[in-house]
Amino acid sequence: MPKKLYTEIYEALKKEIETNVYPPKTSLPREEDLSKRFDVTRNTVRRALKQLQEEGLVYAVKGRGVVVLEPVRSNQVVFSANNSEGFQGLRSFPQNKFIQELDTDVLNFKEIIVDEKIANLTSFNINDKAFYLERLRLFDGKGLAIDHSYFRSDALKGFSREDAQGSVYKYIRDNELFKVAAQRSISSVVSANQRDSEVLELGDLNCVGSLTKFVYTDIGSLFEYTETRYVPNNFAMLGFQYY
Amino acid sequence: MPKKLYTEIYEALKKEIETNVYPPKTSLPREEDLSKRFDVTRNTVRRALKQLQEEGLVYAVKGRGVVVLEPVRSNQVVFSANNSEGFQGLRSFPQNKFIQELDTDVLNFKEIIVDEKIANLTSFNINDKAFYLERLRLFDGKGLAIDHSYFRSDALKGFSREDAQGSVYKYIRDNELFKVAAQRSISSVVSANQRDSEVLELGDLNCVGSLTKFVYTDIGSLFEYTETRYVPNNFAMLGFQYY
DNA sequence: TATAATACCATGTTTAAACATGTTATAACA
DNA sequence: TGTTATAACATGTTTAAACATGGTATTATA
Missing domain, CATH: 1.10.10.10 (Winged helix-like DNA-binding domain superfamily/Winged helix DNA-binding domain)
Known part of the structure; x- marks a missing residue:
């Protein structure tokens, strides 16, 4: 072609x-x-x-x-969470080297019914069925990020805990379920909570970075909500815009 | 027209x-x-x-x-630092209301010669002259963000401490110096340093958000480097992309 | 010599039309 | 009935050309 x-x-x-x-x-x-x-x-x-x-x-x-335009001579930069693969292809900060040892620990996997609270959080509709996933991301064996995800069930026919171990997007591609169209994201810095301290290698740090993604399908419906909470001093995000 | x-x-x-x-x-x-x-x-x-x-x-x-596409029903969202005005037009988090009481305290103002260390940081050339500005951003009287800025001197003819009090971009527009073309940014979360604790209302928090901007002129040269360091739990950034 | 008019240059906007390619529904076929 | 052609549909790519508008340098003018 x-x-x-x-x-x-x-x-x-x-x-x-x-x-x-x-x-x-x-x-x-x-x-x-x-x-x-x-x-x-x-x-x-x-x-x-x-x-x-x-x-x-x-x-x-x-x-x-x-x-x-003059390039930015940055020797510390880093990664973009801006791909549909989530954490795949991510770079560490500040060493700016590719992370090879990326492992995923599925801490939680269950199918739930969306209630008002979750609907408010995820923009899903009440009474929809959804998969809830809690996945710890290990970089060189250290837990540096945790993903809290909701996937609309009807979009993930036959999805199992084993599939969750791998890439959800690989599963979608392999089964030709639909195409990923777009995503919105909200990035912020927030105080660490109980769960963060439990699973992340925070040390003394009492804050985490938070990246919330809303992912859309082909036909315009939201099918994934994921909040990634990550340990400071390890990641960065790149942006660009013109006027 | x-x-x-x-x-x-x-x-x-x-x-x-x-x-x-x-x-x-x-x-x-x-x-x-x-x-x-x-x-x-x-x-x-x-x-x-x-x-x-x-x-x-x-x-x-x-x-x-x-x-x-289905809209994201977010009741907590927030701001985009994505405008050439820096903090103008910013929204607070999580109340999602416009910040009216935005004041700027110019903590530092001086003209410097770019040495190797600063060149490395800013992507400016060694021996260039530049203005260094440290500006504390007050929201409702509270110091929630601090800007460390370098502006290439040759781009800001006649710039003074008084001008720094207001918007640098207003100064550029008013004096028709040049047009702002584009900016790159790097967003991350880092440990708070000595200076952060001194000037920001961090309370117990020991991290800050960091947003570094590289701003370009009309003719392709970098003229501003600004790192904004901000208190957690107050700001958020929006993103969108499609595939 | 400073200023204003002018011509030229480069990107921006819009029209018009043909063909390519992915999607979906319909019809034909086994 | 299930599969396969096929047609109809909707967006994607490319060409071609005219005119608009902002920027710059030149020239004429006071």
Whole structure:
């Protein structure tokens, strides 16, 4: 299958930016020239440029051009919890090395009926059935994060405790249940609670980071609510936006 | 000045989603019909739809349609530090009310020469001149956040301590120095340090949230580095993404 | 020489249309 | 009846072109 044109152009330009063909603070060739070079329309070039801009590599100014943004020279950074795999592919902080030894301990697994309290928390409907999962995330054997998850039952036909041990998303893919569409998240810092102290390696620390995810399916319904509570000094999240 | 067409369509559809003309989990009319209704091309409709999708209101599936995503019924949420104004427009947590009493105490103001250590921290170049600012953010009189900022001097001609009291961005706008293009951010939770305990109302808490921003100008250069360190249990950040 | 008018340059917006590809419902077939 | 073609449907990709608008440098003007 041939790649999409705008993806090819995006990747080509990205590589050239990273290899300093277009150094920071300089302008990319104008759209007209790029469209000649890649033998596509200006529209298609613009689409590739937009992707670069969304990723934070360049910034376009009307009437002036597309400038390459200076990279942030961060030696401590880190991870993005921004993938549907949850903690897979996560990096430690501040060592900035990939975590290989990621293990999951399923501390709790049960099917429940959504009551008012849980409905309020998860945005699920009262009387829906849902799986409740408590999973401890071990990094190099240390419990550094704990996930409290609710999955709507009707979306996870035949789901079992064994499946919970692995990746829930792998289960969804393997069984072709549906596609994950989008997620909202809320990130904050809160006081540690009883449970946190029990299961996480907090030491003296009396706070945890909290990342709450609301995950949507293909057809617009919420199917996962997960609050990840993590030990400070170990994780970070990256963001980017333009105006 | 007439509004952009795609913005009008975006706003119209957004309003209709919010007023339940198109309830969650249902589909929007197909692009063809929308283009007839608004009397624009399908392209223009698609642009509006893309904006709705980027904002997390809808999700498009090829071959099926554009579904409205269920909203998250969160009663505790909160703020986005995601604006160029820094703390302006921020909401408290968990009360979710607008903070009116936001005051700024300029604890430190000086012009410095960037040495290796600061260069490493800020991504500025060694020997650049920069303003260093330490600003305590008071919410209803309580010191809940502290900003440690470096601004490249050459970008802030004539900047003074008095200007620091107000919004730096207001200063930039008023003096038409440049436009803010983009920002990267790193969010984490870390142990509180000496200075945090001195100036923030931490009580027993021994951690703080840390939000580090790298802000870029129009022409692609980094001009601001700010680390905001904030008291737990007071703030939250919203995120959204789709796949 | 400073300022204003102007021309040019580069990105932004919109139209129009063709074709590609994934999804779903219908009809044909075994 | 269950499976398989097939058609209809809806979004995705790409081309082509015109015009709008902000930015910059040049030129004319006072």
